[in-house]
Amino acid sequence: xxxxxxxxxxxxxxxLNTVHFSNHTGYRQFKGTKSSAQEIASLYDGLRQSxxxxxxxxxxxxxxxxxxxEAVGAIGMDLxxxxxxxxxxxxxVLDPVMGDxxxxxxxxxVVPAYKDLIPHADLILPNQFEAELxxxxxxxxxxxxxxxxxxxxxxYNVPHVIVTSVQLPSATSSSSSSSASLATADGSVSTQxxxxxxxxIVGSTMRSDGSAxxxxxxxxxxxxxxxxxxxxxxxxxxxxxxxxxxxxxxxxPPLRETRAWVSPDHVLATDLPLAKxxxxxxxxxxxxxxRTMLARSAExxxxxxxxxxxxxxxxxxxxxxxxxxxxxxxxxxxxxxxIRLVRNVDLLKSPVIKYFAQEWSQ
Amino acid sequence: xxxxxxxxxxxxxxxLNTVHFSNHTGYRQFKGTKSSAQEIASLYDGLRQSxxxxxxxxxxxxxxxxxxxEAVGAIGMDLxxxxxxxxxxxxxVLDPVMGDxxxxxxxxxVVPAYKDLIPHADLILPNQFEAELxxxxxxxxxxxxxxxxxxxxxxYNVPHVIVTSVQLPSATSSSSSSSASLATADGSVSTQxxxxxxxxIVGSTMRSDGSAxxxxxxxxxxxxxxxxxxxxxxxxxxxxxxxxxxxxxxxxPPLRETRAWVSPDHVLATDLPLAKxxxxxxxxxxxxxxRTMLARSAExxxxxxxxxxxxxxxxxxxxxxxxxxxxxxxxxxxxxxxIRLVRNVDLLKSPVIKYFAQEWSQ
Numbered sequence: 001x002x003x004x005x006x007x008x009x010x011x012x013x014x015x016l017n018t019v020h021f022s023n024h025t026g027y028r029q030f031k032g033t034k035s036s037a038q039e040i041a042s043l044y045d046g047l048r049q050s051x052x053x054x055x056x057x058x059x060x061x062x063x064x065x066x067x068x069x070e071a072v073g074a075i076g077m078d079l080x081x082x083x084x085x086x087x088x089x090x091x092x093v094l095d096p097v098m099g100d101x102x103x104x105x106x107x108x109x110v111v112p113a114y115k116d117l118i119p120h121a122d123l124i125l126p127n128q129f130e131a132e133l134x135x136x137x138x139x140x141x142x143x144x145x146x147x148x149x150x151x152x153x154x155x156y157n158v159p160h161v162i163v164t165s166v167q168l169p170s171a172t173s174s175s176s177s178s179s180a181s182l183a184t185a186d187g188s189v190s191t192q193x194x195x196x197x198x199x200x201i202v203g204s205t206m207r208s209d210g211s212a213x214x215x216x217x218x219x220x221x222x223x224x225x226x227x228x229x230x231x232x233x234x235x236x237x238x239x240x241x242x243x244x245x246x247x248x249x250x251x252x253p254p255l256r257e258t259r260a261w262v263s264p265d266h267v268l269a270t271d272l273p274l275a276k277x278x279x280x281x282x283x284x285x286x287x288x289x290x291r292t293m294l295a296r297s298a299e300x301x302x303x304x305x306x307x308x309x310x311x312x313x314x315x316x317x318x319x320x321x322x323x324x325x326x327x328x329x330x331x332x333x334x335x336x337x338x339i340r341l342v343r344n345v346d347l348l349k350s351p352v353i354k355y356f357a358q359e360w361s362q
Numbered sequence: 363x364x365x366x367x368x369x370x371x372x373x374x375x376x377x378l379n380t381v382h383f384s385n386h387t388g389y390r391q392f393k394g395t396k397s398s399a400q401e402i403a404s405l406y407d408g409l410r411q412s413x414x415x416x417x418x419x420x421x422x423x424x425x426x427x428x429x430x431x432e433a434v435g436a437i438g439m440d441l442x443x444x445x446x447x448x449x450x451x452x453x454x455v456l457d458p459v460m461g462d463x464x465x466x467x468x469x470x471x472v473v474p475a476y477k478d479l480i481p482h483a484d485l486i487l488p489n490q491f492e493a494e495l496x497x498x499x500x501x502x503x504x505x506x507x508x509x510x511x512x513x514x515x516x517x518y519n520v521p522h523v524i525v526t527s528v529q530l531p532s533a534t535s536s537s538s539s540s541s542a543s544l545a546t547a548d549g550s551v552s553t554q555x556x557x558x559x560x561x562x563i564v565g566s567t568m569r570s571d572g573s574a575x576x577x578x579x580x581x582x583x584x585x586x587x588x589x590x591x592x593x594x595x596x597x598x599x600x601x602x603x604x605x606x607x608x609x610x611x612x613x614x615p616p617l618r619e620t621r622a623w624v625s626p627d628h629v630l631a632t633d634l635p636l637a638k639x640x641x642x643x644x645x646x647x648x649x650x651x652x653r654t655m656l657a658r659s660a661e662x663x664x665x666x667x668x669x670x671x672x673x674x675x676x677x678x679x680x681x682x683x684x685x686x687x688x689x690x691x692x693x694x695x696x697x698x699x700x701i702r703l704v705r706n707v708d709l710l711k712s713p714v715i716k717y718f719a720q721e722w723s724q
Binding site for chain 1: 372374385391395412
């Protein structure tokens with residue numbers, strides 16, 4: 001997901017896979033192997049020894065263990081050296097994949113490993129639960145959310161933060177059993193029962209006094225489980241943030257040559273390159289996911305017909321047959337919701353912006 | 363290379379990596395691991411158990427051992443079952459990566475492993491040397507070449523063949539030391555000293571009597587080492603052949619629903635979907651490689667300047683310094699010749715055809 005999205009946006013990508021799985025874990029079954037920390041470090045050494053590490057941006061996502069997170073971190077810190085000499089010449093987008101919907105789905109020692117790395121990153125992309133883990137603040141209101149982001153800036157000194165999906169308890173929340181997730185920061189399928197029917201993406205670029213400069217963007221829910229939206233969001237953000245920084249108002253030195261691409265204090269939250277980038281990222285995501293939902297319906301109808309006629313199932317005892325039918329239906333639904341990416345590249349490159357960043361003062 | 367090219371052409375791709383290397387072997391140094399036959403088989407099992415193997419086309423390339431070739435072959439034969447029930451519903455493009463320029467660069471037991479698989483493939487893409495290995499015929503003339511392709515059809519009963527790069531000894535061959543390779547079927551860098559200044563791509567779709575139906579396309583040499591041209595050729599061919607088959611003259615059943623997409627005997631060699639596909643594939647390749655050569659010059663100039671100023675080299679003893687400078691220059695040249703793909707997607711999708719298939723009778 002992340003590799004193709006960045007390539008489609010015109011970036012040359014060196015992809016270092018942290019797992020080699022047959023399919024994403026949303027299917028609830030998969031085969032394959034995880035990369036060891038040693039394998040990750042060795043691949044980077046291979047690039048280094050041949051002068052192949054002149055990267056402008058590093059995007060790091062899921063890593064399967066604390067030692068793997070540390071190996072990825074060592075890569076980030078090595079690349080960081082470049083920007084110490086030439087400010088702005090290297091930018092690290094870190095997606096601290098730890099959990100979602102109130103549940104940690106990595107080993108517990110991954111959490112402190114991420115906490116050690118984040119001070120070296122330029123932009124982090126936690127989901128709501130990960131923002132809670134990192135800030136120590138339970139997010140139940142807009143005020144909590146603002147406090148959590150301020151705390152993340154303060155504790156980790158990380159200049160840019162986007163919380164990729166926020167849903168707050170609301171008086172208008174429905175107790176419907178439908179569930180959805182637009183932009184969770186991982187590849188898993190998850191459910192959530194109590195929610196509003198809107199989703200919020202919030203971000204901030206630190207001011208020079210360390211305070212948060214907050215914007216938020218409201219987007220509609222799409223009533224479907226998607227897998228890979230977190231990686232899609234992160235990859236689009238890599239491309240769009242760089243574009244927005246290159247298009248920023250002229251300063252001396254230009255923003256792209258300043259440390260961590262932090263805009264001067266007078267720039268309003270809604271005018272931040274981070275806000276501009278997020279607007280266009282969300283436009284692409286919404287458009288691609290809408291197309292995916294249309295294609296999903298057609299695909300499901302096809303498979304239901306095919307599965308009903310399967311002679312293999314017809315021969316089974318009733319109990320087994322029922323379990324097999326249910327399992328297969330789940331797998332079919334999961335596949336049908338696979339994001340329709342390659343045939344919708346135009347929507348990645350030239351989306352129509354429909355949801356705009358709003359200033360947000362507490 | 364192959365994954366991105368197929369995705370850029372609109373294909374959904376499940377990529378099963380047979381090696382996990384830091385870089386291609388043209389750099390003469392790399393780190394990383396090879397997939398075992400068991401890992402390859404396990405990943406496919408993972409796809410199967412979740413109903414994720416409804417593929418239309420399989421493209422197989424380099425595999426690091428005879429057992430890995432067999433594991434890949436088992437996947438092809440499992441997918442083949444679909445087309446036994448529904449002719450044309452599955453098509454296997456097999457690139458028998460074994461060697462180049464007179465040299466085998468895989469274990470010797472890989473050769474018989476490929477010979478066992480090829481009868482199950484629909485299209486194979488040997489380079490000149492691999493065509494010699496498979497046919498047992500040394501290719502020194504057009505007559506030899508025609509015999510070799512006829513032999514490949516006959517021995518392996520494989521309906522489509524493209525020999526992806528042919529250079530014949532010629533009275534006009536220059537003994538210049540410049541070397542080039544447009545479309546070798548592997549990722550390696552190789553040299554060749556005695557050659558003409560044109561390259562030939564030849565192909566054939568078998569007639570119903572088993573005879574070859576030959577076409578050839580002449581393309582100019584580009585005086586540069588490229589790596590990945592074989593995978594690029596194969597991946598473009600997957601997309602373009604399918605398009606050409608879907609656009610073939612109406613028949614009943616349509617060509618796409620006939621076994622191995624073999625055109626009726628009355629279709630001329632130059633009108634074959636295989637010939638039409640190869641024309642457009644070569645148009646894209648030539649255009650992208652021309653752009654690559656332009657970008658290469660600019661990049662090399664930049665690095666030479668940077669390397670000359672490197673204080674690390676300045677401190678070395680003379681002999682070591684000379685060796686380090688030479689090695690670095692080689693690595694820089696190799697990187698500078700990396701195919702410029704992601705920013706030239708338009709040339710993949712909408713190239714201008716400049717080299718046309720010619721009928722070729724012996």
